[in-house]
Amino acid sequence: MSEQNVPVRPRVAARTSGLVRIVGAGLLGSSIGHALRALDVEVALEDASPAQLRLAVDYGAGRRATPDDKPGLIVVAVPPDVTASVIARELQTYPDAVVTDVASIKLEPLQQLRNDGVDVTRYIGSHPLAGRERGGAIAARADIFRGRPWVVCRDEETTPADLSLVEGLALDLGALLVEMSPEEHDRSVALISHVPQVVASLLAGRFVTAPDDALSLAGQGVRDTTRIAASDPELWVQILEGNSAPVVDVLDALAADLSTLADALRAPDEPGARRAVADAIRQGNLGVERLPGKHGQNRRFETVVVMVDDTAGQLGRLFGELGELDVNVEDLRLEHSPGAQFGLAEISVEPAVVTRATEGLAARGWKIASLHD
C-alpha cells in the first residue's frame, strides 16, 4: 500500500472521543478492529462467545469492552438474526453514540426496530461488501474493505454529523462509499449475491448423487460456477430468510427463464424455440459484460497462456521474468487438470504489452500458447 492511502488523522477518530465499540468479533467485526487499530483508533470489543473474543483480542483487533466505555461510534457485527435486537440494546445503553451495523440485509433489521418502537435516529445501517469464504476472528484482516463497496443507508432522520461518522468509518478503512435506500440495497444484493449463491448451491447439490465418472469430466467452468456453493449454511439460511422477498422475486424470474428454455429445448421446431435458446446465451454474454472487473471498469485485457511445471519456483521464475520485462499482470488464473503434474497460467495483460510479454517469455524458453481475450 502506498502511504497516501493512510489518512493522517482518521475521520472516525475526529468525532468519537477516540473510542469505537465493536459488538461481534467475527470476521467483519475483527477486521474492522484491526483496520482501526492500524490507524491508532481505540477499539473496544465485545462478543457473546468468550473464545471468539479472546481470539480477537489476542490477534490485536482491540481490547475487551468495559462497563465504563463511552464510545462515540458503535459497530454491530453480529449474525443477521440478532442484528436488530443488538442494535436496540446498544442504542439504549449508549444514548450518545451513533450505531451502525454491517449485516448483509438492511430492510428487515430496520423494520424490526421500528416495529419494536425503537427510535432509530442515531442508527444508520451499512453494509461493507467484503468477506471471505471462511469466517471468524482468526480469518480477520485489516485490508478486506480496501477498494470494496460499502453501502450506507441514510434516511430522512439521519443528521449530517451522524452520517459523516459512519461514512468516515468506511472511508478510513479504504472502502468505496455507495449510498442506497435499504430497499435498493436488498434488491441489489438479492440479484448480485444472494441468488448467485442459491444457484451455485442448487447446481452443486445435483452433483451429490452423480456417478463418479460423470464428475471426472468436470473442468474449470463448472468449478467456477459452483465455487461459492462451499459457503456456510447457517449464515446463508439467515441471509436468505432475512431478504426473502427480493430473493424470491429474482428466483421466480429465473425459474421462468429456465422453463422457457427447457420448453424450447423440448420442442425445438416450435416457432421461436431456436431463437429462445440463442437469446438465453446471448443475454448471458451481455449481462456478464456489465459486471465491473478490476479497477471498476469493463476493461478488456489480452490473455497470454504459459505452461508451467508443477514444481516450486516455476511460477516465481515466470513472474520474475514478467517483472524484468516490465509487464504488469492484471489478472491470472491457474488452470489445472486432474491427474496432470503441470498447469497453465493464464495471464491477463494490457493489450499494449502482449507482444513484449509473449516474445520475451518465449525467448526465455517458456512454452507460450496463443492469445485470446
Added chain:
Amino acid sequence: MSEQNVPVRPRVAARTSGLVRIVGAGLLGSSIGHALRALDVEVALEDASPAQLRLAVDYGAGRRATPDDKPGLIVVAVPPDVTASVIARELQTYPDAVVTDVASIKLEPLQQLRNDGVDVTRYIGSHPLAGRERGGAIAARADIFRGRPWVVCRDEETTPADLSLVEGLALDLGALLVEMSPEEHDRSVALISHVPQVVASLLAGRFVTAPDDALSLAGQGVRDTTRIAASDPELWVQILEGNSAPVVDVLDALAADLSTLADALRAPDEPGARRAVADAIRQGNLGVERLPGKHGQNRRFETVVVMVDDTAGQLGRLFGELGELDVNVEDLRLEHSPGAQFGLAEISVEPAVVTRATEGLAARGWKIASLHD
C-alpha cells in the same frame, strides 16, 4: 514438460501409414494437428473455410489435404450440427480409415448415422474435454489435451485394433482415457457442462437490465458463478439442441429445486420450510466437495493470502521468494476490487508448508492475511 511424457514412438503413428487426416481446423482440430506434428506424425488438414485452413497451415498444425491422401485415422472436428454428415462422407471416401470425432455430444450423431443407414463399424466417437473460451485455429495449442479427460465411446461392433487407434490418439496427446457409452457421456456432460452453462447464462442474463448501482456491488463470487456466460452463442445452441433430452432432465430437476426453495422462502413458517433452505445450501456443500480438483483428488490445501501492489514485478518477487522458500504453489487466485490499485493473491499450498510460507513471506516484508480452510 518433462521428457518422460513424450512417447518415443507415437501410438497413433504405428498404425496409420504415418498420416492422420483432420477435418475441421478450428480450435480442437488445429490443436490435435499441432500436438501430432510435435510427435512427427504427418497431418493432412481440411476445412470448409479457406481462411481458417490457411491460418491452421501457417501456424504449423499440418499440411493441406490432397486427393491422394491415404489416412489411417480421420478426426472429424467440425461443429456439432454437421458432425454426422461429415463422418458419413469420410467413412465412404476413405474405406480403409478409422473415423473418430471430437463433438461434445455423442448420441445424436451416432443415431443420425444409423438412421441414414451408414455402417458405423469403423466409426468410434470420442470427446476430449478440452477447450478454451475463444476458438479458432488462432487459439489452438498442442497442450490443451494434456491431463484432461478424453471420452471414447466404443460399441459392440468396435474392433480392438480400431479402438486402440483412437485410444492411441488420446494417449499420444497426453489425455486421460475415460470409456463411456454415448448415453452415459451425454448425461454426464449435460450435468457437468451443459447445465452449468445454461445456469450461468440465465443468471448473467438477469444483469442486462439491472441498475448500475446494483452491479457495482458485484464481487468475486458472482464473477466466478457467471464467468462461462461469456461463451459463444452459436456453438451452444448446437450443443444444447443436440443434447436436449439429458439437458432438459437436469433443468427440470433444477427448476423443481428452485421452486421448492422459493416456496420455502415465501412461507418460512410452514413445516419443513427452514430445513428446506438449510438443506439446499448443505447439499451444495456436499456436491461441490465431490468435484475433482487438481491432480484428480479432492485434496484440501491451505490458503495463504498475500497483499500485492498493482505494479509490474510484485507477483514476480512474491513467487520468486516462494520458490526460495521451496514452497510449491498448488493453486492461486488474484482477487481484485473495483477502484483499487492492488490485489490479494490467494495461494493454495500443502498444509505442511503453510508455516514456512507465511513466516518466510512475513520475514521478507509481505503483508500476510490469516489462513482459511
